[in-house]
Amino acid sequence: MRRVAVTGVGVVSPLGNGIRPFFESLAAGRSGVARLSMRFEERLVCRIGASVSGFDAESLFAAPRLRMLDRVSQFALAATAEALSEAGEVFDGLDLERAGVFVGTGMGGARTTDESYFTLYGEQSDRLKPLSVLLAMNNAAASWIGMEHGLRGANLTYSTACSSSAVAIGEAARRVASGEADVMIAGGSEAPLNFGTLKAWDAMRTLATEDPEDASASCKPFARDRSGLVLGEGAAMLVLEDWDRAVQRGARIRAEMAGYGLCADPSHITRPSVAGQAAAMRRALADARMSVAEIDYINAHGTGTQANDSVETAAIKEVFGARAHAIPVSSTKSMHGHLLGAAGAIEFAASLLAMEAGIAPPTINLRHPDPECDLDYVALVARSGVGIGAFMSNSFAFGGTNAVLIGRRAP
């Protein structure tokens, strides 16, 4: 198997567009969560979310093209553009059959679907936009990325709810490792902040209660007073590349994509299990041929739900043993919200940037510890001077597909 290099990273996020503003916000412990405003907002039980601001689609895409792009594809294309600009001339001299795109998304073009239903049922009109199918289809983002760069290798969309993009990255890395591809663009995108999607989440009663004093402090992973997750939107994309090729062309290797652990937890459609989460972490470690002693930072799935955070804590303790208490574990979802299908990718990006900076991002809003959650969650403020040789990024999903990624510092 070949080694896999990460040679590009790109982000569109509620904490800023571009990896620099994104990581500055993470390091500053800034929250991207706020009150949402949209049609029918007064009917939302949970009126908060982490939305992307300062994203000027009109300036990024010509009008005829923009009409073909749901917000989820716009985010994916913008994040890809940044990742590729970071990666340099990655396609030079490459047979483009050896380059592909894997994207994770949970809800695809949900905004288009929502707008279409509003037209049909709300306005009682049959005037649906003629390209609605192309905007809403789940594989649109991956397809547009592949078309923009003429990539003829595998183009796949993974939809495993909250682990979608961790799966996309892990599977893409395997294509490069096996020699099937030399370059893969991999990551995730999600744009779920529309009324219909939010109401569906409302109905599940799994969203956070708005903090009465500060809406931006509503997502409280690992805290005793955590009340649920806060939905977010955005995208993160990576350029994964055959290590030797990256070295030969003098690319800046930002990390080694070292391990990927995947397992299904068939016990319940939503309830996580310690065994299932622990199995995915163990598989990632085995895949990376690393011991728990080599992991210096964990970006937790850390949704802020009662069920996840205590189970994840127990799973980390089961896998890491005594070392569990010595590793900084943070939930950056406390700041950027839960990006669902893009969560794994944006949290891998956050971890990679944390490794480069030697700064563990905090779990903000963790003021009231939960006795069942007793790890070092880097509460409230970031910690600098943390030597991170390798990190683990956890993604656990409704439906039970658990995926864990491990990144290692490039030598």
Added chain:
Amino acid sequence: MTTLERLQALLRNELDLAPERLAPDARLEDLDIDSLRLIEILFSVEDAFAVTVPAGADELRARLVTVGDLAAYIDSLLAQKANSAP
């Protein structure tokens, strides 16, 4: 405004095209109007001219080769509508 002028204005808006490219004999193909773009344009035509375009994409694509063809087709739809009015 004639139908052609109204159509030219609509195409300018929809496609970001310079007016001089939208002469009556300009071929839709040369304006990058593929079958998908044509369907989008016809949707806007239906709104702008308050007509219903009955045919499917393949049939229209065969019939409508130039900007002038499209204007003439809209005129025929407008005429049909006028004739069928009570």
